[in-house]
Amino acid sequence: MIMIDWGAFPRVELGTFPTPLRELKNAGAALGGGRRLFVKRDDLTGIVLGGNKVRKLEFLLADAVAKGCDTIITAGGAQSNHAAITAACCNRLGLKSILVLLKRGETGQKGNLLLNRIQGADVRFVDSDSMGDIYPAMDAVAGEVSAAGGKPYIVPVGGSTPLGALGYVLGMEELFAQAKAQKLRFDHIVCCAGSGGTFAGVVLGTALYSPATRVTGISISKDLSGQASIYKLIRETADLIRADVGLKEDDVVLKQYCGKGYAVPSAEGNDAIGKMAAWEGLFLDPVYTGKTFAGLLDLNDKRYFPEKSSILFMHTGGAATLFAIAME
Ligand SMILES: *Cc1c(COP(=O)(O)O)cnc(C)c1O
Numbered sequence: 504m505i506m507i508d509w510g511a512f513p514r515v516e517l518g519t520f521p522t523p524l525r526e527l528k529n530a531g532a533a534l535g536g537g538r539r540l541f542v543k544r545d546d547l548t549g550i551v552l553g554g555n556k557v558r559k560l561e562f563l564l565a566d567a568v569a570k571g572c573d574t575i576i577t578a579g580g581a582q583s584n585h586a587a588i589t590a591a592c593c594n595r596l597g598l599k600s601i602l603v604l605l606k607r608g609e610t611g612q613k614g615n616l617l618l619n620r621i622q623g624a625d626v627r628f629v630d631s632d633s634m635g636d637i638y639p640a641m642d643a644v645a646g647e648v649s650a651a652g653g654k655p656y657i658v659p660v661g662g663s664t665p666l667g668a669l670g671y672v673l674g675m676e677e678l679f680a681q682a683k684a685q686k687l688r689f690d691h692i693v694c695c696a697g698s699g700g701t702f703a704g705v706v707l708g709t710a711l712y713s714p715a716t717r718v719t720g721i722s723i724s725k726d727l728s729g730q731a732s733i734y735k736l737i738r739e740t741a742d743l744i745r746a747d748v749g750l751k752e753d754d755v756v757l758k759q760y761c762g763k764g765y766a767v768p769s770a771e772g773n774d775a776i777g778k779m780a781a782w783e784g785l786f787l788d789p790v791y792t793g794k795t796f797a798g799l800l801d802l803n804d805k806r807y808f809p810e811k812s813s814i815l816f817m818h819t820g821g822a823a824t825l826f827a828i829a830m831e
Pocket residue numbers: 554555556584585661663695696697698699700701702788791792819820821822
């Protein structure tokens with residue numbers, strides 16, 4: 504196995520790790536055919552209401568601190584989990600943060616916007632519904648910070664850079680160590696793909712630590728990331744840690760379950776949220792994990808997972824938006 508020199512990458516401790524790994528017996532039984540379903544509870548990473556962005560930010564914010572930056576600028580949709588978690592992590596580390604959010608989908612003081620208000624986050628809305636407009640807006644804010652004598656650090660949407668994806672390579676090291684201790688093996692991992700950094704890290708980390716396990720990404724947007732951009736991110740992340748595991752573009756398996764659009768709830772996603780809550784007392788969200796679980800259920804109906812296979816569902820968080828985005 505390729506050994507990674509984790510000491511070469513500065514990292515700040517922000518999360519509570521390892522997150523739990525456990526079996527979902529009722530949901531697994533519903534899949535039929537003797538299949539077993541497990542969940543990795545990255546909704547319980549221990550800051551804000553939890554979620555996948557914490558693993559990425561441990562590397563990204565350490566990099567910002569190492570470079571002497573004092574103000575973190577990041578961006579996302581109005582209800583961005585990533586933005587709210589970034590602001591909270593910055594508060595913990597004594598860094599300033601500025602959140603540049605798309606105005607489309609603004610919900611007043613609900614969900615993550617409520618959390619942002621409570622934690623005193625500096626939110627700047629961009630009056631647009633296109634992620635394309637968010638980068639010039641972040642650059643303008645960075646210029647403003649520099650002019651005032653600060654040192655800005657831009658974290659792209661979702662923190663999906665090679666350093667961010669590294670968080671999920673380390674997350675897979677954690678997962679497969681847990682699996683080994685519990686004498687489990689997974690034939691398949693199902694993981695959400697939004698901006699793509701989580702999925703990229705999961706694909707690369709799985710190739711490193713459990714090459715026989717297959718990974719399927721469930722896409723919940725039509726334009727945030729695709730097979731080519733995720734493959735590029737995997738290559739860049741592999742270069743960073745000097746781990747050439749020989750992945751090819753076709754190893755990036757993405758299935759589209761976005762429905763009408765990013766952050767627009769789908770009937771299938773909502774149905775999957777209800778099923779998971781009823782079966783397991785486990786709550787998913789309408790933007791990411793509900794649609795991801797809907798994808799898992801649909802693929803299972805189409806016999807995508809062989810009988811008796813054991814499947815791991817990555818729970819990436821998102822609970823706050825359940826209280827903001829209408830699900831009817
Ligand atoms: C951001 C997010 C994702 C997607 O992760 P990416 O790394 O952006 O692909 C999945 N689930 C939740 C809850 C998120 O907040």
